[in-house]
Amino acid sequence: MxxxxxxxxxxxxxxxxxxxxxxxxxxxxxxxxxxxxxxxxxxxxxxxxxxxxxxxxxxxxxxxxxxxxxxxxxxxxxxxxxxxxxxxxxxxxxxxxxxxxxxxxxxxxxxxxxxxxxxxxxxxxxxxxxxxxxxxxxxxxxxxxxxxxxxxxxxxxxxxxxxxxxxxxxxxxxxxxxxxxxxxxxxxxxxxxxxxxxDLPELEEQRSRNRVEQLRRDAQWAREYLGPWVSRRLRGVSSGDNLNPRYPELIQPPLPAR
CATH class of the missing domain: 3.40.50.1110 (SGNH hydrolase)
Structure with missing residues (x-):
C-alpha cells in the first residue's frame, strides 16, 4: 500500500x-x-x-x-x-x-x-x-x-x-x-x-492511605519493580534486549473497535 x-x-x-x-x-x-x-x-x-x-x-x-x-x-x-x-x-x-x-x-x-x-x-x-x-x-x-x-x-x-x-x-x-x-x-x-x-476513561476514586499502608505499598513496589530495575542496570542488561521494533515498516495502524 x-x-x-x-x-x-x-x-x-x-x-x-x-x-x-x-x-x-x-x-x-x-x-x-x-x-x-x-x-x-x-x-x-x-x-x-x-x-x-x-x-x-x-x-x-x-x-x-x-x-x-x-x-x-x-x-x-x-x-x-x-x-x-x-x-x-x-x-x-x-x-x-x-x-x-x-x-x-x-x-x-x-x-x-x-x-x-x-x-x-x-x-x-x-x-x-x-x-x-x-x-x-x-x-x-x-x-x-x-x-x-x-x-x-x-x-x-x-x-x-x-x-x-x-x-x-x-x-x-x-x-x-x-x-x-x-x-x-x-x-x-x-x-x-x-x-x-x-474518550478519556473515568479514573477510579483515589482513596487516602495511612502511613502504614503507604509504607507497605512502597515496600511491595521496591521488591517487584525497583529491585529488578536496579539489578538490570548493575548487570548492564535492558528490558528491551532481544526485542524488535513493533512496526518496523509502514502499516495502516490497527484501528480500535468502535
Missing amino acids: TFTQRYVALGDSFTEGVGDEDESRPNGVRGWADRVAEQLVLADDSWGYANLAIRGKKLHQVLNEQVDAAIALSPTLVTVYAGGNDILRPKVDIDAIVDAYDGGIAKLRSSGAAVLVFTGFDSGQSPVFGRTRGRTALYNELVREIVDKNDAVLVDYWRMKILQDERYWAVDRLHMSPAGHMLTAKKVLEVLRGTDAI
Whole structure:
C-alpha cells in the first residue's frame, strides 16, 4: 500500500507504549503513538505508521539505530523522545547527550519531515526518581533550544501537571497507565492541530492511605519493580534486549473497535 503521509515514532519505552498493555499487538503494548496514528488515519486514510521505539534504549542507541531507519521510510512526520534512560543513570553528561540529540533532530529535519520532540517529565514528586529533577530541568532547557534551532515542534511534557496524579501511571511508577497514554495522545494531536475522538476513561476514586499502608505499598513496589530495575542496570542488561521494533515498516495502524 502506498501512503502519501507517513508517521514514524522513535524512542524508548515511552514511545513503544509500555504501561498500556494490549496482548494483540506486537510486544504486547499499544501506547500513545499508536493512538495518535489511529486518530490520524480516522481523519485521513492516506496515513501510514511505523514505530521503531524499543524500551530501555539510551539516547545514542535511539540515534544510531532508529534515525537512519526512519529516514529510509521517507517520513512526513516524526515523533521522538530520547534521553530519559540516560538521565536515570548514576552519571550522565547532559550537554553531550543533548548535543548528539541536536545532530539527530537536524538530520531528521533535513529529510523534509516535520519533527515533534518532547521535554522530560517533572518527577519532583517521586521519592526515588525525584532526585533526577534537576538533570531533567537542564535537559529540558537544552531541548527547547534544539526545537527552536531546528524549527521542530515541542510537546512540553514537563508542564503537563495533570500527570502528577498517580492514576495516570502504571504500577511500576515509571511508565504511564493506559489513561496516561490516552492523555498524552490527545496532547500530541492538540499540538499537531489534529482532531481526536479519544474518550478519556473515568479514573477510579483515589482513596487516602495511612502511613502504614503507604509504607507497605512502597515496600511491595521496591521488591517487584525497583529491585529488578536496579539489578538490570548493575548487570548492564535492558528490558528491551532481544526485542524488535513493533512496526518496523509502514502499516495502516490497527484501528480500535468502535
